[in-house]
Amino acid sequence: MNWCPKCQTVLANEQVTEGECWRCHSAVEKRDLTQWYLKITDYAQELLDDLDQLDGWPERVKQMQANWIGRSEGAEVKFTLCDKQGNAPENPTEDDLITVFTTRADTLFGCSFFLLAPESPILKGLVEGTEYEAAVMQVVEDAKKITAVERAQGNKEKHGAFTGRYVVNPINGEKVPVWVADYIVADYGTGAVMAVPCGDQRDFEFAKKYDLPIIPIILGDDDPLFEQLKDEQGRVVTSVDWDSAMEAEGRLVQSGKYTGLTGGKHSEGEEAIVADLEAAGRGKRKVEFRLRDWLISRQRYWGNPIPMIYCDKCGLVPVPEEDLPVRLPEDIDLSAGETLATHEGFAKCTCPKCGGEARRETDTMDTFTCSSWYYLRYTDPHNTELPFDSAKTNRWMPVDQYIGGIEHAILHLLYSRFFTKVLRDLGMLDFDEPFKNLLCQGMVLDEHGDVMSKSKGNVISPEEMIAGYGCDAVRAYILFMAPPDKELQWNEDGLAGMHKFLNRVWRMVYDLVGKADEDTLYQPGASDAEAAAARKVLLRERHRVAGKVVDDFDRNNFNTAIAAIMELVNAIGDYLRKVGPEQRAASVDEQALATEVANVLVRLLAPICPHMTDELWHDALGCEGSIHTQEWPEFDPEKAKDDEVELAVQINGKVKARITVAADADQEAVKAVALEAVQDAVAGKDLKKVVVVPGRLVNIVAK
RNA sequence: GGGAGCGUGGCGGAAUCGGCAUACGCAGCGGACUUAAAAUCCGCCGCCGCAAGGCUUGUGGGUUCGAAUCCCACCGCUCCUACCA
Numbered sequence: 115m116n117w118c119p120k121c122q123t124v125l126a127n128e129q130v131t132e133g134e135c136w137r138c139h140s141a142v143e144k145r146d147l148t149q150w151y152l153k154i155t156d157y158a159q160e161l162l163d164d165l166d167q168l169d170g171w172p173e174r175v176k177q178m179q180a181n182w183i184g185r186s187e188g189a190e191v192k193f194t195l196c197d198k199q200g201n202a203p204e205n206p207t208e209d210d211l212i213t214v215f216t217t218r219a220d221t222l223f224g225c226s227f228f229l230l231a232p233e234s235p236i237l238k239g240l241v242e243g244t245e246y247e248a249a250v251m252q253v254v255e256d257a258k259k260i261t262a263v264e265r266a267q268g269n270k271e272k273h274g275a276f277t278g279r280y281v282v283n284p285i286n287g288e289k290v291p292v293w294v295a296d297y298i299v300a301d302y303g304t305g306a307v308m309a310v311p312c313g314d315q316r317d318f319e320f321a322k323k324y325d326l327p328i329i330p331i332i333l334g335d336d337d338p339l340f341e342q343l344k345d346e347q348g349r350v351v352t353s354v355d356w357d358s359a360m361e362a363e364g365r366l367v368q369s370g371k372y373t374g375l376t377g378g379k380h381s382e383g384e385e386a387i388v389a390d391l392e393a394a395g396r397g398k399r400k401v402e403f404r405l406r407d408w409l410i411s412r413q414r415y416w417g418n419p420i421p422m423i424y425c426d427k428c429g430l431v432p433v434p435e436e437d438l439p440v441r442l443p444e445d446i447d448l449s450a451g452e453t454l455a456t457h458e459g460f461a462k463c464t465c466p467k468c469g470g471e472a473r474r475e476t477d478t479m480d481t482f483t484c485s486s487w488y489y490l491r492y493t494d495p496h497n498t499e500l501p502f503d504s505a506k507t508n509r510w511m512p513v514d515q516y517i518g519g520i521e522h523a524i525l526h527l528l529y530s531r532f533f534t535k536v537l538r539d540l541g542m543l544d545f546d547e548p549f550k551n552l553l554c555q556g557m558v559l560d561e562h563g564d565v566m567s568k569s570k571g572n573v574i575s576p577e578e579m580i581a582g583y584g585c586d587a588v589r590a591y592i593l594f595m596a597p598p599d600k601e602l603q604w605n606e607d608g609l610a611g612m613h614k615f616l617n618r619v620w621r622m623v624y625d626l627v628g629k630a631d632e633d634t635l636y637q638p639g640a641s642d643a644e645a646a647a648a649r650k651v652l653l654r655e656r657h658r659v660a661g662k663v664v665d666d667f668d669r670n671n672f673n674t675a676i677a678a679i680m681e682l683v684n685a686i687g688d689y690l691r692k693v694g695p696e697q698r699a700a701s702v703d704e705q706a707l708a709t710e711v712a713n714v715l716v717r718l719l720a721p722i723c724p725h726m727t728d729e730l731w732h733d734a735l736g737c738e739g740s741i742h743t744q745e746w747p748e749f750d751p752e753k754a755k756d757d758e759v760e761l762a763v764q765i766n767g768k769v770k771a772r773i774t775v776a777a778d779a780d781q782e783a784v785k786a787v788a789l790e791a792v793q794d795a796v797a798g799k800d801l802k803k804v805v806v807v808p809g810r811l812v813n814i815v816a817k
Numbered sequence: 818g819g820g821a822g823c824g825u826g827g828c829g830g831a832a833u834c835g836g837c838a839u840a841c842g843c844a845g846c847g848g849a850c851u852u853a854a855a856a857u858c859c860g861c862c863g864c865c866g867c868a869a870g871g872c873u874u875g876u877g878g879g880u881u882c883g884a885a886u887c888c889c890a891c892c893g894c895u896c897c898u899a900c901c902a
Contacts (some may be wrong), residue, residue, distance in 0.1 A: 131897095131898090132898085132899085173821085173822095174821060174822070174896085174897085177821055177822095177897085178820090178821080178896095178897060178898085180820095181819090181820060181821090181898065182897095182898080182899075184901070186901075188902085197824095214902080215901095215902070216902060217902070218902080229902090249902085266824090270900060272820090272900080281830085296900090297900040297902095298900080298901095298902080299900075299901055301901095302901045302902080303901075303902070307902050308871050308902080309902085310902090311828095314902065315818080315900095316818095316900055316902080317902085402902090403901095403902055404900080415838090452849075456826095483889080520896085520897090523897080524897090561849095594830095594841085594842075595829060595830085595842095596829070597830090597832070600830095601895090601896095602829090603829085605828080605829070605843090607828080607829085607843055607844070608829070608842065608843045608844090610827095610841065610843090611843060611844095612842085614856095614857095615842085617856095618857090619859095621857095635858080637855090637858075637859090666833095667831085669833075671833090673829095673830075673831085673841085674830095674831065674832095674833095674840085674841080676841080676842090677830090677831075677840065677841035677842075678840095678841080679841095680841055680842075681840080681841070684841095687858090691858085691859095715871095760837085761837080761839095762836085762837035764882090764883075766882075766883085767836095767882070767883045768883095769837055772837080802882080803882060804882090805836090805882050805883075807836050807883090809836095810836050810837075811836055811837060811883090813836080813882055813883060814882090815883090
């Protein structure tokens with residue numbers, strides 16, 4: 115197990131990052147303990163396959179989950195263990211065979227030694243009472259001491275020892291030595307590995323360090339990728355061009371009857387060799403996953419009790435359903451060092467089977483077990499009989515939009531998907547995935563670029579900013595600073611600007627509905643033509659911006675939605691300056707336009723600035739009810755269009771002039787206007803081609 | 818070591834399908850109003866250049882009528898993962 119010495123508890127693999135505890139960042143140690151697991155590995159394939167259904171998830175998160183699940187296609191190969199005298203059994207039984215997993219069966223001819231993990235359960239039996247025992251057990255002991263942190267920091271010096279035993283390679287009958295090596299991971303594959311030093315850099319390093327033979331197989335003895343110094347057996351390699359060797363997978367197998375077949379993962383050679391091993395009963399196709407079972411036991415008070423009872427007579431007995439849930443005791447003195455195990459009122463119980471004295475399991479479950487399905491309860495929160503009624507939950511779920519930090523990409527989001535599938539298989543849910551759309555908001559960084567966190571003490575307090583500018587301004591400013599999925603380096607320079615903008619909105623709305631006091635934006639002096647132009651732009655912007663904001667919200671682009679609202683506000687400002695209060699008061703049409711624009715503006719801004727818009731809704735616009743139950747403003751894409759468009763005129767892709775044409779002008783007319791606009795520049799040149807992109811530009815290709 | 822992503826003005830950022838690069842804002846500069854300041858409003862604001870004009874999306878190539886966007890190589894940064902056979 116992974117053990118955190120500070121938290122005094124075990125951790126799941128997912129909760130160890132770079133060798134450290136996810137919660138307190140202490141270096142994680144290894145311990146041998148008997149613990150409870152959930153068998154998430156049974157769902158490895160489905161958890162991987164169903165990532166394809168998650169169109170609304172960031173690619174990055176799906177990639178991280180796929181890597182974590184880590185599917186590898188390969189084969190199991192059975193080697194025969196020789197006895198202590200080094201003789202292979204004539205008719206080996208299953209007990210005489212040791213299985214390895216490999217993705218490169220085509221390299222079996224290059225296997226020159228055989229490795230076991232230090233934690234391998236058969237290791238002790240192999241060396242017990244032999245002259246090799248001391249050295250092997252030393253490697254086992256040392257492996258426990260090297261912390262995962264040291265390994266993560268690149269301390270990858272490999273250690274090993276010969277066990278004195280041999281195994282026979284099933285493909286060629288070669289006898290190779292068995293070593294223990296600390297770079298073999300016990301709980302991946304079988305904890306035993308065939309070593310092919312000319313095909314694997316780690317095996318190569320190990321072979322060099324302990325002077326083990328290196329057989330050049332992928333390519334043959336004379337391949338230039340291997341720099342060779344042959345000993346009397348003709349098989350010592352001093353170095354390998356690894357970069358090239360990695361790309362050499364398409365090359366040919368050069369050994370035995372397979373000579374001439376291509377090598378590599380899923381290659382002809384690999385297929386042929388696995389097929390022969392299978393026929394001989396010495397191998398079979400196998401898929402391995404990196405994902406391990408989820409260790410849920412925690413040595414903590416807070417957590418769901420694990421509902422199991424230990425009885426001396428009956429063994430392990432589950433708490434019967436009618437006694438569930440098991441509740442934590444509240445009369446426990448944690449500060450005095452009392453634990454669930456020492457709390458007799460909790461730990462002591464009677465066996466549900468025989469009625470005799472028994473003890474409860476006093477470990478509790480990982481907090482992530484609770485967070486893996488809490489959201490289901492939201493669909494039926496008052497149910498006193500069941501966690502949730504399936505009919506209700508199936509109606510509401512899955513969650514349309516889930517929001518969370520990227521730090522949960524593997525932990526919470528993988529566990530929740532697993533729980534959903536298990537509950538579905540138990541008949542309690544009728545869907546496969548809990549969260550249709552996922553938004554991972556970026557983290558907030560301080561001025562040095564460090565992630566803000568309570569434990570680092572570098573968080574900024576929103577209270578002060580809210581006191582100075584109001585929470586609508588703080589909220590709008592945060593949304594405006596960056597798209598939500600991007601990380602954001604905190605900087606308050608623009609906050610005062612956002613505050614000014616909202617004040618401007620406030621005054622404008624009152625001005626538009628004719629309730630401005632003395633503080634109007636109107637500056638006399640605009641001509642009728644200028645007033646008409648401002649009015650036209652305003653009407654267009656009202657429709658264009660409403661469409662853009664609705665669209666931006668669908669894509670979570672809140673920053674550009676706010677930018678668009680600012681553009682509408684700029685158009686309103688121009689209108690208010692040029693069409694004065696008296697003019698507006700005198701015209702029913704003008705009042706209707708101004709009121710509608712005010713109404714649209716306030717509704718567009720409502721999700722961003724909920725407080726001030728609700729006040730404007732009642733006090734300025736005189737509307738009833740809450741603004742937050744209103745629909746988005748309607749809009750007409752036709753009215754968002756201008757009847758004239760400005761086009762760039764390019765010569766060979768460089769902008770040389772700009773022309774204004776009617777929006778519905780036909781291409782020939784546009785071409786003529788464009789050519790006229792640049793006639794001096796193209797004079798005397800050969801016109802190869804004229805590309806007209808309606809509404810955008812004209813590109814003239816001339817030589 | 819393996820995987821993913823990013824690089825645009827002084828700054829945050831925009832450009833949704835290959836079509837006017839720098840929207841919107843911050844900072845800065847100039848102006849109006851004011852006895853003055855605040856507040857408010859207007860204008861300028863990528864780089865070089867007096868100008869005409871030229872250059873510009875990390876660097877270098879390629880595809881294309883046209884590239885921030887697609888392809889290749891390199892440089893730099895970030896995140897994830899890590900002795901996974």
